[in-house]
Amino acid sequence: MKAAHQLKLAGKGELAMAVELIDVHTPKNQELSLIARRCLLMMLEAAAGDAWKPEPHRIAKKDLRGSHKAMDRVRPAFEELMGVWFSHADTLGQAKSTRMFHLLEGINDQDDETSSAFVEFSFTARARQMLERSEVYARLSREAIIKFQSRYSLRLYEIGAAIYCKRDPTWAGEVGELRKLLHVTPDTYPNFSDFRKRVLEPARLEIAQLAEFDFSWEEILSGRQVRRIRMTFTAKPGHAALAAAEENDRHSAGRRPRRDGDVEQIIEAVAAKLLVSGPTKASSSSSGELRWPKDDDLNDYEEAYRPLYTAGRQHGGGHSIERLAQSFAQHMGEKRHQLVGDRLMSSWQGFVTGKARTWVPVR
Incomplete structure (x- = not known):
C-alpha cells in the first residue's frame, strides 16, 4: 500500500499490484477476459494506497x-469481476481449513455517459485485509x-513484473498449473502444441515489444509429452527497454507489422517536425524535462538529476552511481542526450x- 501510494504521487503512470492478485479464481475456473483484467488493474490504480480502507473508491468511466464512447464492453467485465475470489489455508476451530472470499463487495455504475461520469467500487473486508498485509508487489506500467x-500476454506481464527483479527470476510448474494460472480452461487448446x-x-x-523485460520458457518432457514448464523473465538492457517505452508511446495501428519487421523505418512525430522546421523551443534544455547531465555526473544535490540518481540507487x-552512469554513457553514446522525460528514465532504469x-x- 505504501508503494501504491508513492507511485500514484509520482504520477508516472505506474501502479503497484499485490502479488496475491496474480492467483485469482473465477467461477468454474473460466477465463477472465482481457477487458476484465484491464479494468481490475485500472481500479487498483485508482484506489492506490487507500485500497485497504473501508470506504468506496471512484474511477472515471x-x-x-478507453477510446470507446459507451460502456457496453465494460459492463460485462464488471460481472466477471464480481465473481473473482481467493482461497488460502486457514484454521477453523482446532482443524485446518480453506478460507474463500470475494475480491469486490460492490460496483455502482452511474447511468450517465458524459466525460465526468464515474464508477464507484468497494473491496470486501477480507480483500482489504489481504491488500493491507501484502508485502510483495509487481510494478506495472x-x-x-x-x-x-x-x-494471456497481460497475465504473463503481471507474473513477469513480480519476478524479473528477483534473484531467481523464474517460475516452474506443471503444465496444468500454468494453464490454471493463465485461466486457460481444460477444453481450450488441449494439445500443448x-x-x-x-x-x-x-x-x-x-511482452518483447511492450515490456521492460523479456520472457522465455523451457519445456520439460516426460516421454513425448510436455509435463512441466520453466519460465524465465529477464530485464532488458537499456536500449531494448528504451525501444519498449517508445513502442508504448506509439499508436496501436501498425504494431504487428513493426513487431514482424515489415516496417522499414519509423520516424517519430517530433523528429519529423524537427526535420521540416528545425529545433523548437520545446526541444531546448530549458523545457524543464528530465535530461541526462552533459558531464555524465549524476548526483542527488542537483534537483534536475535527483530522479535519475534515486533510480540508480534503487x-x-x-553499485556506484558514477560507475553506472559512465557505463550508461558508453553504451548509449550521443543518444543519451537526445532522450528526455519518461523515455530517459525508462532507458536508465x-x-x-x-x-x-x-x-x-x-557485498
Missing part, C-alpha cells in the same frame, strides 16, 4: 472504456496494460537493472 491485445502456438508464443512477442544493486544482474553483487 473514460479511464475504463499503465501504458503497457492498456496496449496488450491478448489476455496449440497451447504453445496460441498462448505462449504470442505472449512472448507482445535498481542498481548497490532498464540499464541499471540489467547491470545489477550481470555485475558481481555488492
Whole structure:
C-alpha cells in the first residue's frame, strides 16, 4: 500500500499490484477476459494506497472504456469481476481449513455517459485485509496494460513484473498449473502444441515489444509429452527497454507489422517536425524535462538529476552511481542526450537493472 501510494504521487503512470492478485479464481475456473483484467488493474490504480480502507473508491468511466464512447464492453467485465475470489489455508476451530472470499463487495455504475461520469467500487473486508498485509508487489506500467491485445500476454506481464527483479527470476510448474494460472480452461487448446502456438508464443512477442523485460520458457518432457514448464523473465538492457517505452508511446495501428519487421523505418512525430522546421523551443534544455547531465555526473544535490540518481540507487544493486552512469554513457553514446522525460528514465532504469544482474553483487 505504501508503494501504491508513492507511485500514484509520482504520477508516472505506474501502479503497484499485490502479488496475491496474480492467483485469482473465477467461477468454474473460466477465463477472465482481457477487458476484465484491464479494468481490475485500472481500479487498483485508482484506489492506490487507500485500497485497504473501508470506504468506496471512484474511477472515471473514460479511464475504463478507453477510446470507446459507451460502456457496453465494460459492463460485462464488471460481472466477471464480481465473481473473482481467493482461497488460502486457514484454521477453523482446532482443524485446518480453506478460507474463500470475494475480491469486490460492490460496483455502482452511474447511468450517465458524459466525460465526468464515474464508477464507484468497494473491496470486501477480507480483500482489504489481504491488500493491507501484502508485502510483495509487481510494478506495472499503465501504458503497457492498456496496449496488450491478448489476455494471456497481460497475465504473463503481471507474473513477469513480480519476478524479473528477483534473484531467481523464474517460475516452474506443471503444465496444468500454468494453464490454471493463465485461466486457460481444460477444453481450450488441449494439445500443448496449440497451447504453445496460441498462448505462449504470442505472449512472448507482445511482452518483447511492450515490456521492460523479456520472457522465455523451457519445456520439460516426460516421454513425448510436455509435463512441466520453466519460465524465465529477464530485464532488458537499456536500449531494448528504451525501444519498449517508445513502442508504448506509439499508436496501436501498425504494431504487428513493426513487431514482424515489415516496417522499414519509423520516424517519430517530433523528429519529423524537427526535420521540416528545425529545433523548437520545446526541444531546448530549458523545457524543464528530465535530461541526462552533459558531464555524465549524476548526483542527488542537483534537483534536475535527483530522479535519475534515486533510480540508480534503487535498481542498481548497490553499485556506484558514477560507475553506472559512465557505463550508461558508453553504451548509449550521443543518444543519451537526445532522450528526455519518461523515455530517459525508462532507458536508465532498464540499464541499471540489467547491470545489477550481470555485475558481481555488492557485498
